[in-house]
Amino acid sequence: MTQHVDYLVLGLGGMGSSALYHLSKRGLNVLGIEQFGAAHDRGSSHGETRIIRKAYFEHPNYIPLLQRAYELWHDLEQTTGKTLFNQCGLMVAGPSDGAVIRGVHLAEELYGVEVESVSPADAVERFPGFRIPDGFEVTHEPEAGFLHVEQCVQTHLECAQAQGATVYLNEQTLGVKVSERSVEVKTDRQKITASSLIVTTGAWSSGCLSELQLPLEVVRKVLFWNPVREPVYNLDAGRGSFFFDMPEGEFYGLPSLEGASVKLAEHTGGETVSDPADVDRSLYENDVHRVSRFVEAVMPALDPQPMRHTVCMYTGTPDGHFIVDQHPANQRVVYGAGFSGHGFKFASVMGEILADLATTGRTALPIEFLSAQRFNQ
Template sequence: MAVYDVIVVGLGGMGSSACWQLARRGQRVLGIERFDIGHQMGSSHGLNRIIRLAYFEHPAYVPLLRRAYALWRETQELAGEQLLFITGSLDAGPAGSRVVEGSLASCAEHGLDHALLDAASVNARFPGYRLPAGHEAVYQGDGGFVASERAILAHLSLAISAGAEIHAREKVIAVEPGNGRVTVVTDRGRYEAGRVVVSAGGWISDLVPELAGKAVPERQVLGWFQPKQPALYTPARFPVSNLLTEEGHFYQFPSWGIPGFKIGLYHHLHEHGHADALSREPTEADEALLRAAVARYFPEADGPTLRLAACLFTNTEDEHFVIDRASGAPEVIVASPCSGHGFKFASVVGEILADLATDRTPPFDLSLFSLARLAA
C-alpha cells in the first residue's frame, strides 16, 4: 500500500489549492479526483466566480478575503496567467436589506473604501443596470472575479511541479481513520497517510458521516445572454454584483470568456438531492427564470441565449463553510461545503488546510466554520 504524508480527496477549488500549498511545503501529497481534472460535474465550472471584499454574509470573512486576494495574485504570477480580474462590486437590494446592511457592516468594521449609491446613481454610473426605485447598492472597488476553471488547473500544475501525485477518474469509497493514521479506499486501490483532507463538494457527506443531512447538494443554473449593447457589459463598465429582489437573490458578471452577460439565482428552483441524482442538463424553465430577471433588471442584456450550465451548491443550514477536523478523528480534515459562495476563498482555504494537515495553527478565527455548530 502506497504511503503519503497527506491525501487530498476532491480536486475542485479547495482541494486543488490544498495540494499546491502542501506540495510547496515539501509534503508527499496524493490528490484524488473522482472525475476528470477540470470537470463539469461539481461547483467550480462556468468560467469564473465572483470575489468581493465588502462581504455582506459576515464581517469575519474579510480577513480571509484579504489573504485570498494576496494568494490569488501570487498564484497568477507563478502560473504565468491572469486569474484575478478587478471590476469593482455592487451589493444591491432594497434600502435596509440584509445584502446592503451586511455589506456596510463589513466595510465599517474593516475600514473598506466604499460608496453607498441610490438606484438612480447606480443606473447612471453603470448603465447596464436598471435598479428600481427604493433600491440602493454598496460599491466597493476591489471586487471582481476569479477565473475558476483556470485557477484549478493552475493550482494543480503548480502542485505537480512541486512533486504532488494526482489521480483522476478514481472514486474514493471510504476514508478510514485509526491509530493516528488514515486509509483511503478507492475503486482502484488503498492508500495510507498521516492526514487526509476531504474536500469532495457535493459528495462530502458520503465520506464524512457527521455531515449527512447537514451538507445538502442543490442544483444551480447559470445563463449567458447576448447584450443588445455589448459595450455596457464589459469588465471595464460593469461591476460584478449581488442583487436582492422580490424574485430572489441574483448574481451577475460582465462578459468574459463567453461574449455574453452572465447571471445566476441563489437557490434557483430549490432542487435538492444527492449529487449523483441532480440533473446537469439545463431546461427551458431554467432559462425562463433567468431571462425574466435579465429583462427586468438588465434590459440591455436581454438578447439571445448563448449558453446555460448547471452546477452544484452544497449548503449548510446557516450557509457558512465547514473548515475543521472530523469529530473523534483529528487525522481527517474537512473542507467545505461552501453554500454557493466559497470559490473566492479557495486560495486561502488551501493554505489553511495545509496548516491543519501539518499541525500548524492557522492565523484566523475559524470558529464560524466549526463542525460542532451543525450538531447544536
C-alpha cells in the first residue's frame, strides 16, 4: 500500500534535519527519509566542527541570513540546554587587496559586523603559534566560532521526532516523480506520495533532481587533525579558528575538541567525485603535502604530519553560491543544494526557509540571489 504524508523531507543531513525540525515545530505531519544513520559520516556534515562567522567575504547578501541563523542556533541551544555553538572567534589573514580581506571589511561597512583590525605587532601577541606572511593584513571577528556539527544534526532530528516527525533511517530514495499535482517517491522499501516535498540530498542532489540538470560538481575534501607541539592553539588557552588566504590556496582550521591537535584543511581545490557513494576515503600523498606545506610556512608549533583524517564532500555550483528554489513543475516541491563547502552555518536558517517555501510558497528572508534562475540567464 502506498503511504501518503503531507510533508516529506528527503535527506536528513545538515539541511534536511533542520527542515524536518521546522516543519514539525509548526505542528505539521512530516516524514523524513535518510539513506544512512542519524548524523553519519558519509556525506558533508561530519568531522566534529564547522566554522560560523558573520563577516561573510563570499557575499554580503548572506549576512541577513546569518543574523537569523545565529538566532536560530541560540534558540535551539536554549530549547535543548545543549551547547552547539562555541564563540571562540576567527582570525582571518590575507593580502589587503585580496577578495577575502576586502570581503570581511565590506561586511563590516555594510552591516556593522564587528571586526577588529590587528596590527602585525599585536598579531604576534594575540595569536602566538602563527607566522603571519609579510604584507598580510590580519582581522579578528569575536562573534565567530564553531558549531558541533554532528550534534547539531542529531539535535534537530531528536527535537523533530519529539515534536511528532517520523524518521526512516537507512532507507534509500530510488526515484522522485514530480508532476503539477503530485509527488511520488520510491524508496528501497516502499512507495510514498506527498502533498509537499523538500529535497536536501547534498552530494546526491544531481541524481535525486536529475530532471532539473542542476549545475553541481561534487569534490572530495580531506580534513586533518595534526598534533600540537606547544599548546598555543588550544581552546583553553583562549584560541579560536583561523582562515588564511594564501597565494597557494585558502586554508583554515580550528582548535580540536580534545585539545592536543588542530583540525585543518584546504578550502580550495579537491578532485571531482563521480559517485558520492563511492568517494575514495583513503589518504593521498598530495592531500597531506599541500596542508603540510601550509603548516610548515605558517604554524611552526604544529606537527606538519597529520595524526588522523576524514574525507568529506563539497557540492559546488559554478559561482560558489547555494541553490534554494522551487521545482518549476510543482511549487510545492522545494530544494536546497550546492552549498559549495560553506553551508553548514546556515543549516538552522535554511531549515526555516525551506519550511516556509514548502508551506506557503514564499519566505520573508532575502533569498532571491540563491534562485536557480541565475543559471538560465
